[in-house]
Amino acid sequence: MKITELLFFFMLFTSVNHAQTKDFDFSSPINIKKFADFLFCDRDYLRAALEYERLISSDVNDTLLFKIALSYSIIGDYPFAIKYFGNIPSPSSYVNAAKLELIKTYYLMNDYYGVRSFYNDTLIEEINKYQLEGNKLFNFSYLFTKDELPSKEEFLFPFNLSEKNEVSEYYDWKQDPPYKSSTIAGIMSALIPGSGKIYAGEIGDGIVAFITTTVFSFIAYDNFKAGHNTRGWVWAGVAALFYAGNIYGSVAAAQVHNAKITFEFNDGLNVFLQKNNYYTPAYGFCDEN
Amino acid sequence: MVIKIFFFSILIFAVSGLSQTDWVRWEKVEYSYEKPNRFCQRDYSFDTESASGFIAKSAVNTYWYFFSELDGDNCPYSPSCSAFFVQSAKETNIFQGTLMFFDRFTRDYNIYKRYEHYPRVKDGHYYDPVSLYTLDEDKIEYIPPSVIIKK
Numbered sequence: 052m053k054i055t056e057l058l059f060f061f062m063l064f065t066s067v068n069h070a071q072t073k074d075f076d077f078s079s080p081i082n083i084k085k086f087a088d089f090l091f092c093d094r095d096y097l098r099a100a101l102e103y104e105r106l107i108s109s110d111v112n113d114t115l116l117f118k119i120a121l122s123y124s125i126i127g128d129y130p131f132a133i134k135y136f137g138n139i140p141s142p143s144s145y146v147n148a149a150k151l152e153l154i155k156t157y158y159l160m161n162d163y164y165g166v167r168s169f170y171n172d173t174l175i176e177e178i179n180k181y182q183l184e185g186n187k188l189f190n191f192s193y194l195f196t197k198d199e200l201p202s203k204e205e206f207l208f209p210f211n212l213s214e215k216n217e218v219s220e221y222y223d224w225k226q227d228p229p230y231k232s233s234t235i236a237g238i239m240s241a242l243i244p245g246s247g248k249i250y251a252g253e254i255g256d257g258i259v260a261f262i263t264t265t266v267f268s269f270i271a272y273d274n275f276k277a278g279h280n281t282r283g284w285v286w287a288g289v290a291a292l293f294y295a296g297n298i299y300g301s302v303a304a305a306q307v308h309n310a311k312i313t314f315e316f317n318d319g320l321n322v323f324l325q326k327n328n329y330y331t332p333a334y335g336f337c338d339e340n
Numbered sequence: 341m342v343i344k345i346f347f348f349s350i351l352i353f354a355v356s357g358l359s360q361t362d363w364v365r366w367e368k369v370e371y372s373y374e375k376p377n378r379f380c381q382r383d384y385s386f387d388t389e390s391a392s393g394f395i396a397k398s399a400v401n402t403y404w405y406f407f408s409e410l411d412g413d414n415c416p417y418s419p420s421c422s423a424f425f426v427q428s429a430k431e432t433n434i435f436q437g438t439l440m441f442f443d444r445f446t447r448d449y450n451i452y453k454r455y456e457h458y459p460r461v462k463d464g465h466y467y468d469p470v471s472l473y474t475l476d477e478d479k480i481e482y483i484p485p486s487v488i489i490k491k
Binding site: 060062299310 | 344347351354386413415436438439440441443444446447449450451452453459472473477480482484
């Protein structure tokens with residue numbers, strides 16, 4: 052019996068303690084890199100970046116820096132992404148891609164002035180494919196701000212034929228957005244209660260505003276007509292408040308309508324940029340050979 | 341026998357203690373499915389920071405105490421019309437706040453396709469904040485109706 056127990060525990064502990072008998076150095080740079088690459092391709096970008104960062108203390112190379120920056124950019128840690136993209140050394144094959152990624156990062160931070168100043172500072176002197184893509188992003192940034200647009204010819208210049216139609220539509224929209232005038236909305240509601248709301252696209256609100264103002268005005272009129280002056284003034288006051296509130300609300304409705312239009316336009320622009328991956332190239336880090 | 345228990349205990353603790361230390365981060369959370377009842381958590385205090393706020397809050401406290409408490413939580417919006425009045429009077433002034441309130445009151449009557457206009461708060465109310473109506477375009481932050489507001 053004792054021999055059986057002894058054998059049982061012997062087997063148990065040997066299997067637990069020596070399950071992996073191979074002498075494996077998990078902390079060697081090559082294994083850290085393999086693990087980091089695995090995490091990167093598994094889209095575990097934060098942990099991939101941390102593993103790559105373990106390596107750069109001993110072996111700094113541009114691919115590592117680029118992958119760290121890319122990881123931070125993807126997970127939305129933009130200050131770190133900017134820091135690492137900016138550290139890519141000049142003779143590297145990733146330097147132009149890093150510049151484009153930096154512009155993309157400024158886009159993701161909604162820093163459109165950052166996009167322009169970075170492009171002007173860095174890419175303007177180089178004539179290559181990346182400058183052309185950078186120029187597209189540079190021009191696109193004007194669509195997100197209230198700044199005056201460049202001429203249409205200048206704006207469309209970097210885009211290829213297949214893109215020109217869609218980009219041209221965005222340009223035209225930006226030149227003449229389908230906004231509603233808050234002044235017109237206010238005046239319309241002053242003339243016919245609710246009409247300003249209908250003009251601003253709020254048909255239901257406009258009809259309700261017309262009904263409430265009309266009903267309370269009629270009640271006031273009816274009371275005055277019947278000689279109930281006190282009640283007449285009370286209802287006239289209520290009608291006046293609904294009337295004035297509706298004029299105010301029509302002006303506000305036009306502003307909200309314009310904000311909605313701008314939101315949808317910017318949303319469309321973002322979808323367009325995402326579809327084109329912000330004109331950054333595919334790196335093929337995770338392509339299987 | 342003692343040795344058996346000793347080894348058995350080591351085995352059990354080794355397995356349970358070191359099996360997967362990472363799981364603590366993913367442990368279940370206690371989640372309540374109760375609908376938050378903001379209606380019973382009203383703040384009846386009077387605002388003393390601004391005259392507009394004080395006047396509006398006094399009127400709203402009176403309305404809450406004599407009418408709304410009896411009537412129930414019927415306003416479809418968040419903030420409710422009365423809370424909207426107080427907030428708008430605080431953010432602007434009593435006159436502009438009153439106009440904003442009457443405009444909101446008009447919108448309150450409109451039951452036509454609200455779901456296409458307003459995003460929903462988690463508790464089901466339509467989100468319609470004061471910031472959209474102060475006439476300050478910089479304060480307007482449009483939120484599409486498809487978004488669920490978490491607050």
